[in-house]
Amino acid sequence: MNVSGRKALISNKCIMGSSGHFARLVKLLTTDIKLADVDNCGTVHPVALHITNGKMLAKLKGRWYRPQYDRKYRLLKGDEKHLIGQTLLFRDPTTCACGTSVKGEMLVCRKCYGELSRVNEGISIGGFAATHISRPVSQNILSTKHLLTTVSEKIEFSEDFDRFFTLNSNQIQLNLDSEENIEDYKMVIHDAYLNVLEDFEDDEYNAYIYYFLLINKKTGEVINIKEEASKELFIAPEFYKYMKKKKKSGKKVEGENNDYYEIDLSRLESDLEDLSHIFMIQVENNELTKPLYSIMHLLDRADRGVTPGEEPITTVDQLTQRFLELLIEAGIDAQGVHASLILMPLLRKTDNVLERPNFRNYNEPYRILTIKGALENSPSVEIGLSFQYLDRQLKSLNTYLKKSASYMSPFYRKTLD
Numbered sequence: 001m002n003v004s005g006r007k008a009l010i011s012n013k014c015i016m017g018s019s020g021h022f023a024r025l026v027k028l029l030t031t032d033i034k035l036a037d038v039d040n041c042g043t044v045h046p047v048a049l050h051i052t053n054g055k056m057l058a059k060l061k062g063r064w065y066r067p068q069y070d071r072k073y074r075l076l077k078g079d080e081k082h083l084i085g086q087t088l089l090f091r092d093p094t095t096c097a098c099g100t101s102v103k104g105e106m107l108v109c110r111k112c113y114g115e116l117s118r119v120n121e122g123i124s125i126g127g128f129a130a131t132h133i134s135r136p137v138s139q140n141i142l143s144t145k146h147l148l149t150t151v152s153e154k155i156e157f158s159e160d161f162d163r164f165f166t167l168n169s170n171q172i173q174l175n176l177d178s179e180e181n182i183e184d185y186k187m188v189i190h191d192a193y194l195n196v197l198e199d200f201e202d203d204e205y206n207a208y209i210y211y212f213l214l215i216n217k218k219t220g221e222v223i224n225i226k227e228e229a230s231k232e233l234f235i236a237p238e239f240y241k242y243m244k245k246k247k248k249s250g251k252k253v254e255g256e257n258n259d260y261y262e263i264d265l266s267r268l269e270s271d272l273e274d275l276s277h278i279f280m281i282q283v284e285n286n287e288l289t290k291p292l293y294s295i296m297h298l299l300d301r302a303d304r305g306v307t308p309g310e311e312p313i314t315t316v317d318q319l320t321q322r323f324l325e326l327l328i329e330a331g332i333d334a335q336g337v338h339a340s341l342i343l344m345p346l347l348r349k350t351d352n353v354l355e356r357p358n359f360r361n362y363n364e365p366y367r368i369l370t371i372k373g374a375l376e377n378s379p380s381v382e383i384g385l386s387f388q389y390l391d392r393q394l395k396s397l398n399t400y401l402k403k404s405a406s407y408m409s410p411f412y413r414k415t416l417d
Contacts, residue, residue, distance in 0.1 A: 039109060189263075227281065248261070
């Protein structure tokens with residue numbers, strides 16, 4: 001097999017799995033978003049978006065907007081070229097103030113949803129948005145398999161990496177020729193930072209981390225091993241099965257998971273004689289997968305995928321702007337309102353993570369969760385437990401404070417109507 005073909009297949013093996021999992025999580029989070037039979041929710045928090053070019057204008061076609069110093073909202077037709085370069089205030093699902101129905105549905109008024117409210121009545125507009133965006137993400141990533149070509153980014157690790165490991169293609173292996181006395185070191189992986197793709201079996205690459213620690217058992221030296229661009233380190237199936245037997249309990253703190261996995265480096269070669277590698281790095285195609293992967297990072301990483309030196313994303317305005325820019329960069333043909341519907345469940349009150357902010361209040365504070373954080377802190381216990389981290393959720397007080405219904409509630413009835 002030629003090298004480019006091998007790289008494309010490796011890319012497909014790892015990235016397609018995480019993108020498929022991403023699609024499942026987005027749908028689980030957004031299916032309960034419905035269109036309300038309300039014309040105007042009365043929100044006082046429009047979202048500020050900068051119209052960078054004609055493509056951005058087209059993404060926002062059919063939405064209600066106003067200039068920053070004008071109180072009158074207008075319907076965007078999509079051909080107003082004079083608006084390019086301006087920052088406009090949009091009615092947006094992320095800050096809609098309709099609230100929640102008795103069935104646990106997150107509601108969006110017609111003005112915040114825009115002109116699509118005329119044609120998308122009676123459906124899950126959140127589920128429709130999730131499918132409209134997550135499907136092309138998965139399909140475009142899949143296309144790296146068919147193209148059999150990649151233009152890959154350079155993979156770089158922290159400076160201590162070569163002391164203990166080698167990188168062969170995209171596989172991380174123990175450096176058997178290391179000048180270090182590996183008997184002095186143990187690997188530590190924190191359970192709270194272990195991500196598991198529950199749709200996949202243990203004999204696949206179904207778990208990944210962003211970093212791990214090496215600790216000198218004699219001196220206490222701590223070394224942080226990570227890829228410089230914070231790429232996911234997918235755990236080799238054999239090593240993952242071995243690692244799970246090495247779990248230890250950390251200090252018990254309410255609401256925190258301090259458990260960890262401790263692996264003696266000197267035991268790896270003898271305990272796993274046929275282990276060819278420990279981790280696998282995802283091969284990213286600059287032309288195809290980079291913007292698609294940036295979308296996943298934006299939604300499901302606390303740092304939003306922002307690189308050092310870039311302005312952090314801390315507001316709903318910045319988050320929405322970035323999402324729209326990535327959709328354009330990735331060539332995904334989806335209206336901007338669909339992106340906003342995916343972001344909508346991520347916004348929560350600062351004093352109650354189970355509730356959405358009340359955007360009828362001026363200066364309403366809010367926090368922005370990741371997709372996984374929003375699912376774990378879903379106001380519906382059924383949605384939360386349909387996610388993952390069951391052990392952590394069952395030990396959390398928040399789980400027992402959840403009272404909201406959801407589209408999954410009928411499946412938990414003792415008898416069906």
